[in-house]
Amino acid sequence: MTLQELVTKSGSPELCDCLKTLEEEAQFGRECREAMVAETVALGLLLDFGADEATLQKAFSVLDSRQLRTLKAAMAQKAAVLFPPEAQLPRSQSLPAKLEDAYII
Numbered sequence: 001m002t003l004q005e006l007v008t009k010s011g012s013p014e015l016c017d018c019l020k021t022l023e024e025e026a027q028f029g030r031e032c033r034e035a036m037v038a039e040t041v042a043l044g045l046l047l048d049f050g051a052d053e054a055t056l057q058k059a060f061s062v063l064d065s066r067q068l069r070t071l072k073a074a075m076a077q078k079a080a081v082l083f084p085p086e087a088q089l090p091r092s093q094s095l096p097a098k099l100e101d102a103y104i105i
Contacts, residue, residue, distance in 0.1 A: 036068055037061050043075040047082070 007015045037060050044056045051059070060068065 040072045043079055046079055047075060
């Protein structure tokens with residue numbers, strides 16, 4: 001007997017609401033996991049793991065949540081070292097000349 005069948009047979013509105021909430025939270029968790037796998041795959045491609053996107057997707061999707069978080073954090077740290085953020089606009093090479101205090105009126 002599944003949880004859905006058990007709740008349906010009980011007929012309790014509170015249990016039906018709780019089950020619906022659990023189903024929605026489970027769906028949200030699956031969506032978050034898919035997003036985390038996609039981000040980890042993108043990091044794997046950025047760091048050139050030597051595999052294509054489909055292979056990385058398949059490899060990372062079998063990891064449990066703790067393993068996936070650990071791997072993603074390590075890969076993000078490595079990417080930050082290899083590719084530090086840079087300013088988009090170049091810094092001006094000429095700095096303003098220091099004004100002489102004697103000539104200020």
